[in-house]
Amino acid sequence: MRRYHLFIIYGLIAVLFLVVIIQNKQGIHSTVFGEEVTVEAADGQMMTFTIPEPKVRIFALPEEISFAGEPVPLHQSDVMERFEKEIYVNAYWQSNMILLMKRAGKFLPMIEKIFKEQGVPEDFKYLAMAESGLLNVVSPAGARGFWQFMPGTAKDYGLEVSNDVDERYHLEKSTLAAAKYLKAAFGKFGNWTSVAASYNMGIAGIGKRKEEQNQSDYYNLHLVEETSRYLFRILAFKEIFENPVNYGFDLSEDAIYKQPLFRELKVDQNIPNLAQWAIRHNSNYKELKIYNPWLRSSKLNVKKGKDYLIKLPID
Template sequence: MRRYHIYIIYGLIIILFGLLLIQKLDQKQPEIIYQEVIVSPESGEEFVMKIPDTRAKLFDMPEAITFADEPVPLDLDDVKERLEREIYVNAYWQSNMILLMKRAGRYMPTIEKILHANGVPEDFKYLAMAESGLMNVTSPAGAKGFWQFMPATAKEYNLEVTNEVDERYHLEKATIAACQYLKKAFARYGNWTSVAASYNMGMGGLSKRKSEQRQHNYYDLLLNDETSRYVFRLLAFKEIFENAEKYGFNLSPEDKYAMPRLREVAVSGDITNLAEWAIKHNTNYKMLKLYNPWLRSDKLKGSKGKVYEIKIPMK
């Protein structure tokens, strides 16, 4: 019986030693580059594949950052923490960020050009990303397109919204309308950070909060959770896009989606069947809708005095 007890004690000592060894190895693990021996199925030759440690890691946060050339007060603890939150949330949502970077290759040149032509800071391209992910999505409230216009606001900024035509889905026209809103908000607030916040909660809502709290700086306001995070989401997109490799994104220009060469066909009358019309113009209904998402029906009723430009891929 005594010998049996000795075996138990030896066993416990071995288990304890094993646990200590495992703990020690775990402490060193971040320095390890894993290696795996791969055998070629063709030649039978062995070679070593080195696999880096892909576990989550801390990023060095920016020491300074601006939005539309307006400094972000990172010396305020809550501001720094809110920025960190959005950077980590978006940097570690890799699938979404990769697809966003790919879509940016197709749409950003157009958006940047229109922002520049209208005197709106280029950083507002990140607002379109935050609003829609650069997709023609529909919100639960009914906002549509890259810039997420509600029907009434769209019409206020001269976008046509009918059963057959919805220019909230028209990239160029909707971006111009967004510029008009942003410039109107800037005339009211005098700073672009407040303009960005107002795009999320409306000019009336933001002005009311500023008046109630007697604060004019976005970073000094207590706002609803969505708007409190909104500007920081734009800042996170900016930080990650401008320092992509730092956050683990190594896309080459060839990895990004590109806009094909398109030609425009001017239409002033009715089109009774868009599928037939597409075939007559050496394309098909799918491609017609893909590059003209503002066409919302299978036909187009012309408006008096209005000319529509329909984009068609060039062969």
């Protein structure tokens, strides 16, 4: 008799799972995952089960999406497939996405502020994620910082690159330089989608491909794989960040990293020893380097007529 009762119980559980699977295939977001289900056997025994989360889930992708106000032609099968690929690649790289979401709280507010002041669409903040993951990384070719400027391009857009100072690592100044580049590219192409692609391939590179293929639309160009994927990586970050719960991410506000309050110290004289200087200003070398990564040496030489603002956290 007990076997019969267990057979009934397991049968009910199987039915529940079947319903969940059918809902998932139909794009219905079921709410039963993680919920407890209690079943009473014929002998009065109560048994409680928890419906587990599925290990792999098929996402219901949006029917429409845009970049910088420009619609993405998802009705084109290859465009939809490229977008979908980047969604799954990034949504299922959960550790990277969680850390990126947490890290974004420290840096996106400043990026958004500068882009708004410069008249650059806010969607370009996701370009920094595609470039660097909001980390001061170094590419094999020597590009550095959030915006991955090469030394020559950095100097062209007003950034200092020297032994002591590399403003490619300066969030505000490098973001302003990126905004200048993006606006210059917009002046060339007249649409922001091509501007984003040019950040990966160069203004001349995208312009040449458009001319060779007699196409003005990025989505109709045949490009090398990196540039072909580039905008879709940006779109995937945008979609996941704007609809995180749809892709399994539900971070509380407390989980997001934040910058501390800063005090700014104006420096117009040489600093022969930055560690000692930091201690004199009630800080330390570690904090100095964390919050001023553009300081690339253990000292700072200041040219005549030049000055810098160094940030230190307020205790």
